[in-house]
Amino acid sequence: MTHLNELEAESIYILRETAAQFQRPAILFSGGKDSIVVTHLAYKAFYPAKLPFPLVHIDTGHNFKETIEYRDNLVKKLGADLIVGSVQESIDKGRVKEETGYNASRNALQTTTLLDTIESNKFDACIGGARRDEEKARAKERIFSHRDEFGQWNPKNQRPELWNIFNGKKNQGEHFRVFPISNWTEMDVWQYIYKEKIELPSLYYTHTRKCFYRDGQWLAAEDCIKRRPEEEVVEKQVRCRTIGDITCTGLTLSTAHTIEDIIAETAATRVTERGGRADDKRSETAMEDRKINGYF
């Protein structure tokens, strides 16, 4: 077996365990390549039956329009159910308070919307596309990762996970996050997209976009990011290496037109994909801190 076949087989096994062990599992769908791959794997795991999971999208209201288009097309193609949790709604209801200033982002606010969506839909397992190679706190995350009643992750008291035996037992009000592609790297994901000919949002390929430069990276010049007077808007050939919402997605200068181009670029690159994520740069343990509170 090749490494991609083995990774695929492991992920499909995990997705089937999730469907078997939980009452109301759902896929957390961001429109990024990782959640697209997870959705593709889930489609394969249960074919020819319908996807046994709805797709849940936590919409910050600051999404690229390409992401939303892609999401709606995919949902139609798969005949899947879509549930949208709106951060704007959480703000309007006073559940969270919007950040202000130049680096304002709704990234952290998503956690509240996510936990509210989980609770109101009674989801007991949320399947995510997080990978252990992404970030140091994620390297220690379990595949079946327990969350308490408050949606919190306790990194110091995680259940041991042995062989391929997953323990999804929980008490009322608790839930699990399930990470079927934990053992994949960024390169594995791209190779798999290539091998399976998976369609992606156009944002991943090179395109001309109005951008501005801040703190060592290019950001999209859209209304949801407040620009400083000296931050000049220019047109650049860019693509996204990861897709979050507009405020925290760094753009890579690139001329990659095809998946092959992207694989070559990924192989040559010297910075991690989360290196372009403003949300991780806030402190040395920014990811661990957010995860403890219930973040993706």
Added chain:
Amino acid sequence: MANGYLDMQLLRFTTAGSVDDGKSTLIGRLLYDSKSIFEDQLEAVEQASKSRGNEDVNLALLTDGLKAEREQGITIDVAYRYFATPKRKFIIADTPGHIQYTRNMVTGASTADLAIILIDARHGVMEQTIRHSYIATLLGISRIVVCVNKMDLVDFSKDVFDKIIVDYKEMSKHLDIPDTDFIPISAKNGDNVVNKSDNTAWYTGKPLLEYLETVEIKKSENQEFRMAVQYVVRPISDKFADFRGYAGRIAQGVLHIGDKIKVLPSGTVSTVKGIYNGTQELNEAQEGESVNITLNDDIDISRGDYLVADDGNLPKVDNLFVLNICWFNTTPMQLRKKYIVRHATQEVQGLFTAIDFKTDISTQEKIHEVNELQLNDIAQVQLKTANPLVFESYKQNKVLGSLIFVDPFSFETVGAGMII
């Protein structure tokens, strides 16, 4: 280009080591020299090293990801690390070496094909070396590679290296040790890690990375088909009105269209009609693949049942077991208390009827007349389950021979067992 990377093999290995034997440095070195560390990661580690007052870049900070670990300078939990060379993709389960983290070592070893054991050349074979080897053996790892580290501090002496080999073989002879190889290295300076070192002209073997790239990955020795049914795929559509697929991951052997199979525990027999991976129809599938199988007869099969080859040996079906267990919880294991037992895709209630003996993890001596097991204890026990399980010994097949214990109230995973 792209195609060149699509057919790599995957090797999973585990590392165990204590604070000062250079385990994190070795992993950092493998990641760094194979260019799996990116500039921003290195920058972050350089900054973190500086703020902690380390003079050199502390590569250990790459693997110790949790706040508590970085503060205390130790590895607490199992960390999974990834790197690839053009030949193979590697998954490292990096585990702490202290005796109080035995459960983490056991966890890391459970999915590994190979174990790296580190010895500090200045100190030679220690109690912990043998303890780590014992755990690797217990978890059925088929190959151990002993890295004698810090060779630079013993002037790359062949005599020191040779003596460690002799000592290791002598001190581990009571263990059922699999194939073992020895490599003299300096993780800090990179000797024999990625490139062969000029400092050890007397060493004729491969450097560690080349060793890992070429070492044979063993599969199950037996070849009879085995698969636990995970999920029954029943589409509600006119196009697939009669489709009933039994989904699972093949635990052993090869399956072909037309093969005769037996369903356990019922004993019903049928033949294979179709094998699917997603939308793709296959003629055969092998160990490790996740498939969806249709049969020529309409029979009652559900999650927890097994599909097995109808010829040759059959797995056993019983509710009494002898097994080795490792206890994972601060609440002791009690005899006669009911636990939830999870075994492949089956779940039953079980209770321990006897502790045959506990093994002293440091000396591997047997301790008799024990009534309960504490966190990190390893013991041979007798288990009784409410319903029979379909199983084989852990030696014969890891999937059919392994199980975990779940506390019926906290639902924590409190122990792991390997059927003898």
